[in-house]
Structures are given as C-alpha cells and as structure tokens.
Amino acid sequence: MIPSFLRTLRSMKGQSRVLLLYLPLGEIKKELAQGQLVHVLPKWSLPILGVYAVWPDIGPQKALTRRxxxxxxxxRSELLL
Incomplete structure (x- = not known):
C-alpha cells in the first residue's frame, strides 16, 4: 500500500497538496531526505501497541512459527518505526 501511495504522491509533483499521514519512517526515509515529504510533528507519535502471536499447538508448524x-x-526496531 505504501509504495503505491508514494507513486501517487510523486505523480502529483508540482501540485499544491497538504496531507497529514502517519507512515513508517523506514518506508519514507528517501522521500524525507529528498524533501519530497516533510515531518511536521516529529515529537508526536501514536501509542505503542503490543504485538501478539497466537497459533495452534500442532507438530510440524511449531518450527516455522518459532522462526x-x-x-x-x-x-522489532525496524517494525516499530
């Protein structure tokens, strides 16, 4: 979803637009560095949510689930940014 959204933004080059979005920083580093996007509320963030995994306890899938x-x-640091 994010890459297609960024393609749409790039296609609007030269047009005035104001959008407030909360996107993963890892996905938009290049656009921020190039000035295509602006980090307008750098001290604000969404509350940190827990990540939970629930799976059935059945034989062979245990190894894949553990991996x-x-x-x-x-x-985790990349996933939470």
Whole structure:
C-alpha cells in the first residue's frame, strides 16, 4: 500500500497538496531526505501497541512459527518505526 501511495504522491509533483499521514519512517526515509515529504510533528507519535502471536499447538508448524517469532524479535526496531 505504501509504495503505491508514494507513486501517487510523486505523480502529483508540482501540485499544491497538504496531507497529514502517519507512515513508517523506514518506508519514507528517501522521500524525507529528498524533501519530497516533510515531518511536521516529529515529537508526536501514536501509542505503542503490543504485538501478539497466537497459533495452534500442532507438530510440524511449531518450527516455522518459532522462526517467524524470532524474525519479529530480531527486526522489532525496524517494525516499530
């Protein structure tokens, strides 16, 4: 969704527009650095929400589920920005 949204914004180049959005910083770093987007409320943020995983306790999927959880834990700082 975010890449298609950014393509739409790029297509509006030169047009006046004001939008307030809360987007993951990791997805828009380039646009911020190039001045295409402006961080207007840098001290404001949404409340931090917990991340929960619920799955059935059935044999072979346990290993895959554990790998998914380990991935989330390893990349949590990227996921929460």
């Amino acid at each position: 998914l959880i380990e991935h989330f834990v390893e990349h």
